[in-house]
Amino acid sequence: MKEISVNSKSDNYKVIIDSLESVEFVTFNDAFFVIDKNVYNLHKKKIERFIKKFKGKKVKYFFTATEKNKSFNEVNKILAELLNNSFGRDALLIAIGGGITGDTAGFAASIYNRGIAFLNIPTTLLAASDSAIGGKTGINFNGLKNHIGSFYNPKSVVIDTEFFTTLPIDEVICGLGEISKYSYLTENSFNNDLIKNFHSLVGLDEEKIVEVLEQCISVKASVVENDEKEGGVRKILNLGHTFGHAVESSLTYKLKHGQAVVIGMAAAFYLSNGLGYIPEIKLNEFLTLITRFRPYIKPIKVDFDKVMSYMSKDKKNRNSKIKFVLPIDFGLTMIDMEASVKDVKDALSKAISLFKN
Ligand SMILES: NC(=O)c1ccc[n+]([C@@H]2O[C@H](COP(=O)([O-])OP(=O)(O)OC[C@H]3O[C@@H](n4cnc5c(N)ncnc54)[C@H](O)[C@@H]3O)[C@@H](O)[C@H]2O)c1
Structure with a gap:
């Protein structure tokens, strides 16, 4: 297991490199999972084992990770699902996917109830090395990349390198x-x-x-x-x-x-x-x-x-x-x-x- 600390003015958090199976995340908070569909299909057992660790209410939202879906439309759908399932301010939003999933889900976490806790589990090399770190979240707007967004740090980032084995x-x-x-x-x-x-x-x-x-x-x-x-x-x-x-x-x-x-x-x-x-x-x-x-x-x-x-x-x-x-x-x-x-x-x-x- 490796741990790297990120200490910014507003937050301190850890980036953990370890298998999801080993990381202890026993929490009674309600958890909302935004999961890249491709990743779920390829790593269903691992993801389900991880989800089981959470003891509160659990809702999964499957996301098709395309730049087109890095949009207000998808953010709206995530926010609506959070609301329809009565998630409150103590909820934890967990992104499992690449940079598109993390950026979009992170943005939704930053504005739902003025910000709920966010955990990022990057499943691409790009997201693990870059986009999951540093607190930039966002969506594309009117054809412009990442034009709308926020600075919003995750509570933690967990990198499980086994995800990379299925990357094209x-x-x-x-x-x-x-x-x-x-x-x-x-x-x-x-x-x-x-x-x-x-x-x-x-x-x-x-x-x-x-x-x-x-x-x-x-x-x-x-x-x-x-x-x-x-x-x-x-x-x-x-x-x-x-x-x-x-x-x-x-x-x-x-x-x-x-x-x-x-x-x-x-x-x-x-x-x-x-x-x-x-x-x-x-x-x-x-x-x-x-x-x-x-x-x-x-x-x-x-x-x-x-x-x-x-x-x-x-x-x-x-x-x-x-x-x-x-x-x-x-x-x-x-x-x-x-x-x-x-x-x-x-x-x-x-x-x-x-x-x-
Ligand atoms: N927030 C930041 O600071 C920051 C920094 C760099 C890039 N970005 C953003 O990150 C995005 C790119 O991220 P990305 O390259 O991770 O793209 P992505 O999220 O689209 O993932 C790429 C593709 O790989 C698939 N995938 C994801 N994990 C997989 C796995 N383990 N096995 C098989 N397939 C898998 C996805 O379904 C998708 O089709 C861009 O939108 C970019 O703007 C943000």
Whole structure:
């Protein structure tokens, strides 16, 4: 069992890496479970054994985890089920699923009765390494990613790595995409480890996966501890996301989030080089890990004007200016950087070309 503490200004909570069977959660509170349907079908016995541990009222809500369902419509349905089943302020809402489930359920938990306790059980590599930590919840709105949401910490996060064994390869790659992001935000030994162990990680080597999860969670915890509500330093966690979210939205989510982030990081590296912040040699060093993803990300074609239009609506923009997170070295990242439309298009076009067969 591993435990990592996340201590923010508003809350302290633990991220536990252990099997759900071993974690003790005997509570008499009423519990409402928002469960990704796919995950339930694949891990029914494990989930039912876990649910049995709760002694109060128990209600299951099955969720189809798509970006389309990361919506007010689904949040409404969750809230209505909570109300129809007379859940009160002492209720516990438990999400079992990937980032879509956790973000949507967490948002519902944050607004039901002005906030009920939330427990997050991430079942994808991406959610375990990133989205379940740090307290951001939210839904998509009018075609914009995560545009509506709240900062709302879970009481605890429990990661059971056995869930990952049923992940399709694309989802493993998405998880490794977000994991890679963390390797640019700390000293370069993490990045080197990912390059060296890339194939073992794709094959979900248990020991290596736990090691990298611990690293990512520790990096995220230390960032969030310093800036919970993204006033400053937390923005570094958006590395690759200004490009990534816009590409993802412009392709109406045909490209998965973690894959879009890999392309987005490459674009940020090219932009950093194009603007003269990093030399060619650093660019190539940054791109080494990115190129490991080539066999796993299909070539894409984007409508640049559409991408620019989505970027211009990015939540991180200020004074109508698009803001980028640009790394200059491992663990050294600039935030709120601006660039001309031409430089942005050039960088994105180079990043997309990296993934042409
Ligand atoms: N809140 C944050 O800080 C934050 C950070 C990063 C990403 N996100 C969000 O996370 C979302 C992406 O999360 P995700 O990649 O986990 O996506 P997801 O929740 O859609 O899961 C991906 C797919 O895998 C399936 N799945 C989940 N667990 C499985 C398992 N154990 N075995 C087999 N299949 C399984 C799901 O049903 C789904 O089809 C995006 O919406 C993104 O915006 C949020």
